[in-house]
Amino acid sequence: MLRGVFVTGTDTGVGKTVVSAALCLAWGAAYWKPLQTGAVDGDDDTAAVTHLAALSPEQVFAPGRVYGEPAAPERAATLEGTEVRISSLTPPQTSAPLVVEGAGGLLVPINADETMADLMAALGLPAVVVARSTLGTINHTLLTLEALRSRGLPLLGVVMSGPPSAPNREAIERHGGVRVLAEFPRLDEVTPAEVARLAGLLPDLKVTA
Template sequence: MRKPLQFILAGIGTEIGKTVASALVVEALQADYWKPVQSGALEDSDTETVRRLISNSVTRFHPETYRLREPLSPHAAAALDGVEISLTAFQLPQTANHLVVELAGGLMVPLNDRALNIDLVQQLGLPVLLVSKHYLGSINHTLLSVEALQRRGIPILGLLFNGPETPASEEFIVQYTGLKSFGRIAWEKEVNPAFVSRRASQLRRLLEEYHAD
């Protein structure tokens, strides 16, 4: 029996659209979802956003390891809450289902005075699906993120682009990195369960093809 597809969804920076991307992938695979660190928006967390956007009844939502009150970098939010984030506190949820793990911020965001998000990625031992959003400088940020992962020997499942179509950027990034593209999330005015369901059906085929290889 094929093992479930479990991976970390990371972005090339902040406000990249990781949570919407997570909802799409979760719905496409009917996967479980886990956000290890939530900084701010505790009443309307990323977990609750994904829960609101998906339609399937299979997905389980696993509790965050750290829930921090302020919408800041995790290390700063933790300090204000009087706690210190410890890498040893993180344990992958036990599930036989597919699993999507959404990072809080980019790969080099600090969790404490010594550890970064990428250290957590390395510890969890899962491949990364990297979300790249189109903006001036996004090629640079995407290639730096890819290089950081490769330098640590962290497997990269592929790339998922977000935002308006920018063929020149997408083609260069895919050609230069040699990574698989899982397509692009086209923007719409309203992101709702119908939007997620439509886009998830397109993404499902690519993910299933990858999982079958």
């Protein structure tokens, strides 16, 4: 059985890759992004996490599929005349905890009838939800938590990204019944040193499936 976490977000561009790198560094974890889109624009989250967390080759696993279009996997695959099924995405074998980074948010479609939530369920890993810290995040985060719970998916906690906001953190923890694991400030420059600093903000958690 896999052990680790599935990193999802309340939106695209919310900071999942930086959080994934920090988790890998904090927990000595391996990294896998099953579905990478946006290759035509140079998007390569696997390379980014490898660099930011100084991962060894044994800690990095190639994406299951890579698509050129910066779009949801269903759309990106359709543009290339293909379709991906969750059953075709074989999780890597590793003795280390595994950080799996999703594409976009929880309900992003993978194909006509499967979403990121279905992939999370298939892997059996608890979610770490990356959420913005700014105005609007309470609603977005609580909706994501509700979607997780309505599907019976396990939840480890939330990482907030952006300027610290004590009121938003308190509201998310109270109304969402969830632990905010850390608040990551916005970085002027994303470097290995900065990611190492962020990793130090994460609690020492037992990572289990």
